[in-house]
Amino acid sequence: MADAQIEVVGLRELVKDIKAAGDKQLEDELKDAHKASAEVVAVAARPMIPRQSGLLAGTLRTAASLRGGRVALGKKKVPYANPIHWGWPSRGIEARPFLLDAFQANQPQALEAFETRVERLVDHIGP
Numbered sequence: 001m002a003d004a005q006i007e008v009v010g011l012r013e014l015v016k017d018i019k020a021a022g023d024k025q026l027e028d029e030l031k032d033a034h035k036a037s038a039e040v041v042a043v044a045a046r047p048m049i050p051r052q053s054g055l056l057a058g059t060l061r062t063a064a065s066l067r068g069g070r071v072a073l074g075k076k077k078v079p080y081a082n083p084i085h086w087g088w089p090s091r092g093i094e095a096r097p098f099l100l101d102a103f104q105a106n107q108p109q110a111l112e113a114f115e116t117r118v119e120r121l122v123d124h125i126g127p
Contacts, residue, residue, distance in 0.1 A: 004099075004100055004103045004104070005068075006037075006107060006110070006111060006114075008114070011067070014030070014118075015030070015066045015067060017125075018030060018066070019066075021125075026121060026124070026125065027066060029117065029120070029121045029124070030066055030118070030121060031064045031065060031066060032064070032117055033069075033113075033114050033117035033118050033121065034064035034065065034066075034067075034068055034069030034114065035062060035063075035064035035069055036069075036113040036114060036116075036117055037069045037110040037111065037113045037114040038062040038063070038064060038069030038070055038071050038110070039062050039113070040106050040109045040110040040113050041062075041071045041099070041102050041103050041106055041110055042060055042061075042062050042071045042102075044102040044105065044106045045060065045071065045098055045099050045101075045102035045103075046060060048098035048101065048102060049073070049098055050084060050096055050098075055077075055078050056073065056074070056078055056080070056081060056084060058078075059072075059073055059074050059075050059078050059081065060072075060073050061073075069114075071099060071103070073085065073099060084096060085097055085098065085099060085100075
């Protein structure tokens with residue numbers, strides 16, 4: 001699937017500083033911030049997922065690293081996530097971009113979830 005992203009100015013420097021500090025707790029807090037923002041989108045997307053058997057909805061998941069959060073759908077045993085989401089006109093499958101819609105509709109909330117946790121992290125680091 002194509003990526004929809006929010007660019008965070010200063011994130012690269014923050015990651016660099018956290019790694020330099022060698023503090024695993026700070027790394028975990030930044031990952032938690034990314035995970036929280038991804039969860040906002042996942043929660044909004046879940047009721048929008050087309051359901052026949054429920055297998056596709058069961059593959060919705062979030063992940064996070066120091067550099068970002070991610071919402072993913074599909075897996076090897078459920079390979080039709082991309083055609084369902086983006087469509088496949090030659091096969092008569094219309095696009096139903098529910099993940100993208102959830103992302104676009106919930107960007108402010110996702111960003112707020114991220115900012116709240118990063119502010120706490122920066123307060124923890126100190127001046």
